[in-house]
Amino acid sequence: MREIFTVANKEFHDGLRNRWLLSITLIFAVLSVGLTYFGAAASGTVGITSLSSTIASLASLAVFLIPLIALLLSYDSFVGEQEGGTLLLLLTYPLSKNQLLLGKFFGQGSIIALATLLGFGASALLLFIQHSDVAILETFAYFILSATLLGLSFIAIAYMISLVASEKSKAAGVALITWFFFALVFDLALLALLVGTDSGLSQNLLTLLMMLNPADIFRLVNLAGLSSADVNGALAVAIKANLSQAQLLLILLGWIMVPLAIAAVIFKHKKL
Amino acid sequence: MKTPLVSLENVSKHYKDLSALSAINLHLAQGEVLGLFGHNGAGKTTLMKLILGVISPDSGHISVMGIKPDEKSAWHMRAKMGYLPENVMFYEQLTGLEVITYFARLKGHSKAHAKALLEQVGIAHAMARPVKTYSKGMRQRLGLAQAFIGEPKLLLLDEPTVGLDPSATAEFYQSVDELKTQGTSVVLCSHVLPGVEQHIDRAMIISGGKTLALGTIAELRAQANLPIKIKPHGLNGSLAHDRLLQPYLHGADTLYVPEQEKLTVLRQLLFDDSLRDITVESANLEQVYQYYLAQVDKIKMPSQSESDSENNKAGA
Numbered sequence: 001m002r003e004i005f006t007v008a009n010k011e012f013h014d015g016l017r018n019r020w021l022l023s024i025t026l027i028f029a030v031l032s033v034g035l036t037y038f039g040a041a042a043s044g045t046v047g048i049t050s051l052s053s054t055i056a057s058l059a060s061l062a063v064f065l066i067p068l069i070a071l072l073l074s075y076d077s078f079v080g081e082q083e084g085g086t087l088l089l090l091l092t093y094p095l096s097k098n099q100l101l102l103g104k105f106f107g108q109g110s111i112i113a114l115a116t117l118l119g120f121g122a123s124a125l126l127l128f129i130q131h132s133d134v135a136i137l138e139t140f141a142y143f144i145l146s147a148t149l150l151g152l153s154f155i156a157i158a159y160m161i162s163l164v165a166s167e168k169s170k171a172a173g174v175a176l177i178t179w180f181f182f183a184l185v186f187d188l189a190l191l192a193l194l195v196g197t198d199s200g201l202s203q204n205l206l207t208l209l210m211m212l213n214p215a216d217i218f219r220l221v222n223l224a225g226l227s228s229a230d231v232n233g234a235l236a237v238a239i240k241a242n243l244s245q246a247q248l249l250l251i252l253l254g255w256i257m258v259p260l261a262i263a264a265v266i267f268k269h270k271k272l
Numbered sequence: 273m274k275t276p277l278v279s280l281e282n283v284s285k286h287y288k289d290l291s292a293l294s295a296i297n298l299h300l301a302q303g304e305v306l307g308l309f310g311h312n313g314a315g316k317t318t319l320m321k322l323i324l325g326v327i328s329p330d331s332g333h334i335s336v337m338g339i340k341p342d343e344k345s346a347w348h349m350r351a352k353m354g355y356l357p358e359n360v361m362f363y364e365q366l367t368g369l370e371v372i373t374y375f376a377r378l379k380g381h382s383k384a385h386a387k388a389l390l391e392q393v394g395i396a397h398a399m400a401r402p403v404k405t406y407s408k409g410m411r412q413r414l415g416l417a418q419a420f421i422g423e424p425k426l427l428l429l430d431e432p433t434v435g436l437d438p439s440a441t442a443e444f445y446q447s448v449d450e451l452k453t454q455g456t457s458v459v460l461c462s463h464v465l466p467g468v469e470q471h472i473d474r475a476m477i478i479s480g481g482k483t484l485a486l487g488t489i490a491e492l493r494a495q496a497n498l499p500i501k502i503k504p505h506g507l508n509g510s511l512a513h514d515r516l517l518q519p520y521l522h523g524a525d526t527l528y529v530p531e532q533e534k535l536t537v538l539r540q541l542l543f544d545d546s547l548r549d550i551t552v553e554s555a556n557l558e559q560v561y562q563y564y565l566a567q568v569d570k571i572k573m574p575s576q577s578e579s580d581s582e583n584n585k586a587g588a
Contacts (some may be wrong), residue, residue, distance in 0.1 A: 002377075002380070003378060006374065006377045006378055007378075010374050014363075014365070014366075017365060017366075018365070083361075084360065084361035084362070084363075085357050085358075085359055085360035085361060086360060086361070086362065086363070088321075088326065088357055089355065089357055089360055089375075089418075090378070091326050092324045092325075092326060092350060092353065092355045093350055093351075093375070093378045093379060094347045094348060094349075094350040094351045094378070094379060094380075095347075095378055096344075096347065271327075272321075272326055272327070
């Protein structure tokens with residue numbers, strides 16, 4: 001346990017030192033406060049907009065940003081240390097591979113979690129002060145929780161990449177492709193599937209397919225409770241899915257555990 | 273006899289077609305300093321990784337402090353081992369103290385211990401500066417401080433004096449001697465370095481994953497039977513006319529004499545009244561090393577087909 005904490009502490013402080021925490025928090029805060037105030041500018045009004053359209057805009061931006069940030073934060077975690085020689089050195093210490101993996105995950109995970117809480121929490125607080133409606137806090141709680149899980153999931157995916165890659169630059173390339181796939185290609189493919197097959201794709205199958213992408217699960221968690229007027233695209237179809245928010249969050253949790261477990265297996269068989 | 277701290281019996285390690293180590297036998301006693309010599313790719317680092325338990329042998333048996341180092345139960349023992357890798361880039365943006373504190377904590381030691389180590393290796397003045405501002409020598413000292421964490425019982429040092437200036441090298445050997453008196457066993461892995469001879473108990477020379485020689489320097493020197501260099505001064509070329517000395521003569525005034533003829537030759541030289549001074553040099557480690565490497569090249573020619581038959585594909 002002491003070992004995990006020591007590694008986590010070091011990774012967290014690296015995140016502070018490299019201004020990761022500050023920049024991510026700032027990006028999230030500016031994004032969410034901006035959207036909260038000016039989200040409705042297109043429809044001619046400036047000022048705090050409705051909760052559902054704020055969440056809808058936030059979710060559709062965060063779904064691109066959070067995976068990208070998480071991948072950037074973690075893609076070099078292992079391959080970087082391998083290139084520097086410290087990975088081999090750490091493994092000669094009384095520290096198991098799983099302890100090192102978990103330590104890094106907790107350290108970098110808390111950077112993402114804290115940034116999400118502070119950044120998006122800022123606009124939740126702003127809205128709450130204006131409207132003093134408890135529903136705001138509840139909706140934002142789900143948003144922040146799912147955003148954190150989404151970030152953690154992509155940290156775990158980044159670890160898989162970092163453990164497989166032999167060079168830092170290759171890891172960066174693979175991380176970029178991974179982001180492109182989950183953030184854009186996957187949904188386009190789903191849409192093509194929907195349009196291409198006239199009657200074949202049932203709503204259940206579509207929902208099932210969406211479970212294969214953590215970004216889509218994140219979208220579903222946050223859009224499921226909103227009126228469909230604020231939602232468009234392939235999601236509108238899936239929104240009527242019969243999965244509860246709690247179930248969706250559990251599946252998102254699975255998207256953290258499974259990549260992390262796979263990363264542990266890769267690490268175990270990694271030749272140094 | 274004490275049980276050895278490290279023992280390797282018939283250990284082999286292959287990487288795909290490449291045989292990194294074959295049939296290595298080594299026993300290291302407590303407080304013993306072993307010099308491990310060989311050129312790049314000879315298998316030195318592989319041998320260290322095996323002892324550290326980072327990789328497992330394909331065949332043979334390794335025991336360190338009575339435990340197989342690659343087993344789970346060996347983890348607690350790792351706190352008693354220190355390792356300095358050959359090329360290590362410590363976290364550049366961290367300060368020296370932060371780096372050593374991190375590694376010390378992982379072995380269950382405090383920041384105060386880290387500070388003391390930085391003082392011991394002589395970079396306490398720079399401990400608040402980021403590692404990226406360190407010179408090559410300072411980085412090497414930082415690596416040594418890292419290896420010394422927790423007063424290890426076994427130290428494995430890969431090229432420890434690279435980048436150190438002569439006085440730092442002397443300080444380093446002094447710390448090795450100190451650790452030795454405290455009962456620490458040390459494996460010094462290096463290309464042959466001047467000055468290393470006085471600080472090691474035994475030398476092991478490996479090439480191509482095979483042991484070429486293992487023993488004290490005196491033993492290796494005797495085994496190699498290298499001639500002794502004798503250089504008399506003030507004889508003004510009379511050596512060439514001396515029937516006893518003439519066969520050993522190289523150049524104008526240097527004699528290369530086999531070990532057993534040393535005293536005979538010296539007596540003969542001392543008869544000469546014009547002798548002003550005399551220097552006698554035994555073969556140094558460098559020459560012994562070169563001798564063993566040359567031996568293996570000689571042996572290789574006729575018996576190549578035999579030794580390479582297993583991995584023919586890797587050859588050529």
